[in-house]
Amino acid sequence: MKLFDVYPINDITIVRAKDVYVWDENGVQYLDMYGGHGVISIGHTHPHWIKRIEEQLNKIAFYSNSIKNPIQKELADKLGKITGKDSFQLFLCNSGAEANENAFKLASFHTGRKKLIAFSKAFHGRTSLAVAATDNPAIIAPVNETGNVVFLPYNDEHALREYFQKHDSEIAAVIIEAIQGVGGIAVATERFLQTIRQLCNENGALFIADEVQCGYGRTGKFFCLDHANVEADIYTMAKGMGNGFPIGGILIAPHINPKHGMLGTTFGGNHLACAAALAVLEIIEQDELIEKAKQRGQYLMNELKKIDGLQDIRGKGLMIGFDVIDELKELRKHMLQKHHVFTGEAKPNVIRLLPSLSISRKQLDEFIGIMNEAIEELSPHPLKENFARVE
Numbered sequence: 001m002k003l004f005d006v007y008p009i010n011d012i013t014i015v016r017a018k019d020v021y022v023w024d025e026n027g028v029q030y031l032d033m034y035g036g037h038g039v040i041s042i043g044h045t046h047p048h049w050i051k052r053i054e055e056q057l058n059k060i061a062f063y064s065n066s067i068k069n070p071i072q073k074e075l076a077d078k079l080g081k082i083t084g085k086d087s088f089q090l091f092l093c094n095s096g097a098e099a100n101e102n103a104f105k106l107a108s109f110h111t112g113r114k115k116l117i118a119f120s121k122a123f124h125g126r127t128s129l130a131v132a133a134t135d136n137p138a139i140i141a142p143v144n145e146t147g148n149v150v151f152l153p154y155n156d157e158h159a160l161r162e163y164f165q166k167h168d169s170e171i172a173a174v175i176i177e178a179i180q181g182v183g184g185i186a187v188a189t190e191r192f193l194q195t196i197r198q199l200c201n202e203n204g205a206l207f208i209a210d211e212v213q214c215g216y217g218r219t220g221k222f223f224c225l226d227h228a229n230v231e232a233d234i235y236t237m238a239k240g241m242g243n244g245f246p247i248g249g250i251l252i253a254p255h256i257n258p259k260h261g262m263l264g265t266t267f268g269g270n271h272l273a274c275a276a277a278l279a280v281l282e283i284i285e286q287d288e289l290i291e292k293a294k295q296r297g298q299y300l301m302n303e304l305k306k307i308d309g310l311q312d313i314r315g316k317g318l319m320i321g322f323d324v325i326d327e328l329k330e331l332r333k334h335m336l337q338k339h340h341v342f343t344g345e346a347k348p349n350v351i352r353l354l355p356s357l358s359i360s361r362k363q364l365d366e367f368i369g370i371m372n373e374a375i376e377e378l379s380p381h382p383l384k385e386n387f388a389r390v391e
């Protein structure tokens with residue numbers, strides 16, 4: 001049987017991984033600056049993560065949500081402690097799209113309203129409402145089209161105020177990535193995030209923070225929204241949560257009341273996924289990975305700024321993006337094929353870096369060295385003579 005051909009695939013077979021390195025079937029080592037779309041948070045195959053999963057596997061891997069599951073409560077308590085949001089409630093699912101899907105549904109149940117505000121270049125996933133709130137017509141099937149989602153320009157306070165003025169009593173929720181990932185590492189201003197909070201408060205709408213990519217410590221705070229001192233009503237999480245074990249979840253403010261049957265899932269919150277997620281939080285805490293993400297991110301950003309040919313270096317912590325000048329548009333491919341470094345992309349010429357939060361200074365220096373070499377190889381003349389650097 002053929003695999004359904006929906007992914008553009010690199011001709012590489014990865015068979016082994018450790019920390020920030022992966023190896024192919026010929027034993028070639030790759031430096032992983034992308035963590036398989038920002039999923040690897042504590043490092044590939046972390047020994048504590050393996051041990052926790054193995055121990056759980058030997059006890060019980062799965063039972064449905066119709067029985068008590070103390071490991072879910074353990075995860076909720078740990079998340080409450082690490083986020084400082086003890087009073088919030090946790091609902092567990094399996095992916096980022098599912099987390100957003102549940103957040104939208106909950107916002108609609110809670111407010112009795114239908115309209116959702118999302119922003120230009122947003123990516124919220126591929127299930128029905130999540131994809132309807134994703135600003136990419138190519139991945140929205142006719143059945144996903146709904147008149148209930150409106151896209152407003154990112155960081156445009158005026159447009160948001162105007163929309164709220166016209167539709168105040170219809171808006172169920174505003175969803176935003178405080179740093180857009182797939183959209184190319186666009187950073188929301190603190191003022192814009194504060195305005196969303198204010199308008200939601202005034203109009204009875206819910207603020208949904210999509211922290212699937214920018215959350216879980218990646219930007220140097222647990223939630224990216226924390227940088228703006230703003231609290232959302234619902235936080236959606238996935239990628240870094242299981243370090244590769246599929247798990248997602250939403251944190252729900254105390255003023256939103258649950259009702260039996262309102263949300264549900266067969267696999268979400270299973271014993272094995274919770275064990276993986278607990279291992280991740282234990283390592284984040286023990287190795288102070290959130291502080292490290294902040295410091296290492298700052299270091300990486302400063303080093304990138306010294307390289308000619310890279311423009312508009314932006315982001316926070318270990319969520320960094322930059323544009324490459326047209327002459328270097330093959331840089332990402334070249335770094336992968338010749339120098340064996342995985343990075344991410346966003347169209348047209350953006351390189352995205354989402355390495356494990358455990359990455360060391362030495363490994364960052366290794367990456368910077370490779371970047372310099374790769375740029376040198378791709379440049380017909382020294383870049384300094386030819387291109388003005390845009391700060």
Ligand SMILES: Cc1ncc(COP(=O)(O)O)c(C=O)c1O
Pocket residue numbers: 037095096097098100123124125126177181182210211212213214238239
């Ligand atoms: C911000 C954001 N939200 C949601 C999703 C969807 O997550 P998943 O692929 O786990 O469904 C992604 C995936 O890239 C994402 O970046």
